[in-house]
Amino acid sequence: xxxxxxxxxxxxxxxxxxxxxxxxxxxxxxxxxxxxxxxxxxxxxxxxxxxxxxxxxxxxxxxxxxxxxxxxxxxxxxxxxxxxxxxxxxxxxxxxxxxxxxxxxxxxxxxxxxxxxxxxxxxxxxxxxxxxxxxxxxxxxxxxxxxxxxxxxxxxxxxxxxxxxxxxxxxxxxxxxxxxxxxxxxxxxxxxxxxxxxxxxxxxxxxxxxxxxxxxxxxxxxxxxxxxxxxxxxxxxxxxxxxxxxxxxxxxxxxxxxxxxxxxxxxxxxxxxxxxxxxxxxxxxxxxxxxxxxxxxx
Amino acid sequence: xxxxxxxxxxxxxxxxxxxxxxxxxxxxxxxxxxxxxxxxxxxxxxxxxxxxxxxxxxxxxxxxxxxxxxxxxxxxxxxxxxxxxxxxxxxxxxxxxxxxxxxxxxxxxxxxxxxxxxxxxxxxxxxxxxxxxxxxxxxxxxxxxxxxxxxxxxxxxxxxxxxxxxxxxxxxxxxxxxxxxxxxxxxxxxxxxxxxxxxxxxxxxxxxxxxxxxxxxxxxxxxxxxxxxxxxxxxxxxxxxxxxxxxxxxxxxxxxxxxxxxxxxxxxxxxxxxxxxxxxxxxxxxxxxxxxxxxxxxxxxxxxxxx
Numbered sequence: 001x002x003x004x005x006x007x008x009x010x011x012x013x014x015x016x017x018x019x020x021x022x023x024x025x026x027x028x029x030x031x032x033x034x035x036x037x038x039x040x041x042x043x044x045x046x047x048x049x050x051x052x053x054x055x056x057x058x059x060x061x062x063x064x065x066x067x068x069x070x071x072x073x074x075x076x077x078x079x080x081x082x083x084x085x086x087x088x089x090x091x092x093x094x095x096x097x098x099x100x101x102x103x104x105x106x107x108x109x110x111x112x113x114x115x116x117x118x119x120x121x122x123x124x125x126x127x128x129x130x131x132x133x134x135x136x137x138x139x140x141x142x143x144x145x146x147x148x149x150x151x152x153x154x155x156x157x158x159x160x161x162x163x164x165x166x167x168x169x170x171x172x173x174x175x176x177x178x179x180x181x182x183x184x185x186x187x188x189x190x191x192x193x194x195x196x197x198x199x200x201x202x203x204x205x206x207x208x209x210x211x212x213x214x215x216x217x218x219x220x221x222x223x224x225x226x227x228x229x230x231x232x233x234x235x236x237x238x239x240x241x242x243x244x245x246x247x248x249x250x251x252x253x254x255x256x257x258x259x260x261x262x263x264x265x266x267x268x269x270x271x272x273x274x275x276x277x278x279x280x281x282x283x284x285x286x287x288x289x290x291x292x293x294x295x296x297x298x
Numbered sequence: 299x300x301x302x303x304x305x306x307x308x309x310x311x312x313x314x315x316x317x318x319x320x321x322x323x324x325x326x327x328x329x330x331x332x333x334x335x336x337x338x339x340x341x342x343x344x345x346x347x348x349x350x351x352x353x354x355x356x357x358x359x360x361x362x363x364x365x366x367x368x369x370x371x372x373x374x375x376x377x378x379x380x381x382x383x384x385x386x387x388x389x390x391x392x393x394x395x396x397x398x399x400x401x402x403x404x405x406x407x408x409x410x411x412x413x414x415x416x417x418x419x420x421x422x423x424x425x426x427x428x429x430x431x432x433x434x435x436x437x438x439x440x441x442x443x444x445x446x447x448x449x450x451x452x453x454x455x456x457x458x459x460x461x462x463x464x465x466x467x468x469x470x471x472x473x474x475x476x477x478x479x480x481x482x483x484x485x486x487x488x489x490x491x492x493x494x495x496x497x498x499x500x501x502x503x504x505x506x507x508x509x510x511x512x513x514x515x516x517x518x519x520x521x522x523x524x525x526x527x528x529x530x531x532x533x534x535x536x537x538x539x540x541x542x543x544x545x546x547x548x549x550x551x552x553x554x555x556x557x558x559x560x561x562x563x564x565x566x567x568x569x570x571x572x573x574x575x576x577x578x579x580x581x582x583x584x585x586x587x588x589x590x591x592x593x594x595x596x597x598x599x600x601x602x603x604x605x
Contacts, residue, residue, distance in 0.1 A: 117512060117516055119516040119517055120515060120516040123517070134517075135517075136517050136518040139518075219505075221503075221504075234411040234477050237414065237418075237438070
C-alpha cells in the first residue's frame with residue numbers, strides 16, 4: 001500500500017517587511033507636505049473661483065490657439081527643411097542647415113523679443129510686388145508669438161522629421177525606384193508613412209512642450225494664460241493662488257493631449273506588431289468583464 | 299593576468315575627481331543680482347548717533363537695509379555705464395540717509411509690479427523705487443514721502459501726432475509700465491475718452507519703462523506716460539536728445555514714498571528722522587540739484603501723505 005500522500009507543505013507568500021517600512025517613511029514625508037500646505041498662508045477658497053473666471057478662460061483659449069498654430073507652422077516648416085536638408089542640391093541643403101542651426105541655436109525668448117521689436121529696424125513689411133504693410137500693424141503680439149514659436153519649432157521639427165526619414169530602410173527607396181515611382185511618389189507613399197512611426201512620438205512631445213513654452217509669449221504682450229493670470233495677481237497680490245490656478249490648467253492641457261498622443265501613436269503603430277497591446281480603456285473593460293463572470297472569457 | 303582593472307579604476311577615479319571639482323567650482327561661482335549703491339553723493343553725511351539709536355536692533359546689527367527697486371528708471375534709479383552700479387536720485391538719497399543712520403542701503407533690481415509683494419514676503423526690507431504714495435498702496439505698506447512728481451507724456455521728437463494732453467491720446471496706442479500710477483491715469487482717461495465719444499486708448503503695459511520707450515522709437519506706440527523726471531531725462535539724453543520730447547503739463551503730481559512694512563514702524567520712523575536730517579543740513583538739496591530735479595523737492599517727509 002502506498003504511503004498516504006504527504007501533507008501539502010504550508011506555503012506562505014514571501015514576506016516583504018522592508019516594503020512596509022519604506023511605505024511608512026514615504027507616507028510620513030507626504031503627510032509633512034500636506035500639513036505644511038494646510039498651514040500655508042494661501043487663500044485656497046479663491047482658487048475654484050479663479051479656475052473658471054472669464055479672464056483665465058480667455059487666456060486658456062489663447063494658449064491652446066497659439067500652441068496649435070505655432071506647432072502647425074513648425075511641422076510644415078520642419079517637413080520642408082528636413083527634405084531640403086536631405087537634398088542632393090548643395091545650396092538647398094546649406095540653406096536648410098543654416099536655418100536649423102540659427103533657430104535651434106538661439107533662445108526662444110530672444111527670438112520672440114526680436115520679432116516683436118522688428119519695427120526698430122524695418123519700418124514696413126513688404127512682399128515685393130504683392131503686398132506692403134507697416135511693420136507695426138503687421139507685427140501684433142500674436143504674429144510675433146507665431147513667428148517666434150513657429151520658426152523655432154520648425155528647426156526642431158526639421159531634425160525630428162529628418163530622423164524619421166533616415167530611419168526608413170534604404171531598401172524601401174530602392175524597391176520603390178525599381179518599381180518606377182517618382183521621387184515625390186516614393187516620399188509620399190513609401191517613406192513618409194513609415195517614417196511617421198519614428199516622427200510621431202517626439203512630435204507629440206514637442207507639442208506638449210509648446211503648450212508650456214507658449215507662456216514665454218507673455219513677454220510680447222500676448223494675452224495667454226500666464227499673462228492674464230499675472231494681470232490679475234499684480235493687482236490683487238494673490239500671486240501663489242493664481243499661479244496654482246494656471247498650473248492646474250496647464251496640467252489639464254498636457255494630460256488631455258498626452259492621451260491624444262497615445263491614440264495617435266497607436267494608429268501609426270498598426271502593422272508594426274501582430275496585435276497591438278490593449279489600451280487602458282480596453283484593459284479596464286476586459287478586467288470588469290472578467291470580474292463579473294468570475295473567470296477567463298476566451 | 300590582465301592589468302586592465304587597476305588602470306580602469308585609476309582613470310575613473312581621476313575623471314570622477316575632475317567632475318566633482320568642476321561641480322564645486324560652478325556651485326561657488328554663483329552670482330546674485332545685488333548691487334550696492336556705489337555712486338558718490340555730492341555731499342557725504344556723517345553718522346548721527348541719536349538717529350542711529352532709533353534703528354531696530356536687527357537692522358543695526360546687520361548693517362544693511364535690503365532695498366527692492368526697479369533699476370531701469372533713469373534718472374531716479376538706473377545702472378551706471380558699467381552695467382552693475384546702481385545710480386540715480388534714489389540711491390543718492392538712500393546713501394545720504396544710510397550715512398546718517400550708520401547702515402548701508404543695498405539696492406536689488408526687481409520688477410516694479412512685484413515690489414510690494416516682495417517687501418510683504420520679507421525678501422526686501424523696503425521699497426525705494428520712485429513708487430508713488432497712494433491710498434491703495436497705503437493699505438499694504440507705509441510710506442515715508444521724499445519727492446514730488448507728476449505724470450508726463452513723452453512722445454517722439456517733433457511730436458508728429460500732435461499730442462498735447464491726455465485727451466489727444468484717445469484712439470491712439472500708448473505704452474507704459476505695468477503696475478504704476480500711470481496705468482491708473484490711463485484707465486481713468488479711458489472713461490474720459492468714452493464720455494467725449496472718442497475711441498478708447500490702446501494701452502500696452504510692459505514690465506519695464508524702457509521697454510515702453512522702445513515702442514515709441516519703433517513707432518508702435520505714439521506716447522509713453524511716465525514720471526516727469528524720467529520723461530525729462532530721457533528727452534534730454536536719449537539719442538543725444540533727438541529721440542523724444544515731453545509734451546503738456548505735469549499731471550496729478552503726488553509724492554514718491556519709501557515703502558516699508560506696517561509692522562516696521564521703528565524702521566519707518568528712523569528713516570523719516572534721517573530724511574528730515576538730510577533735508578535740514580542741505581544734503582537733500584544737493585542731491586536734487588545734481589540731477590536737475592529741484593522742481594520735485596518735498597521737504598515735509600510726511601508719512602503716508604499721498605492721496
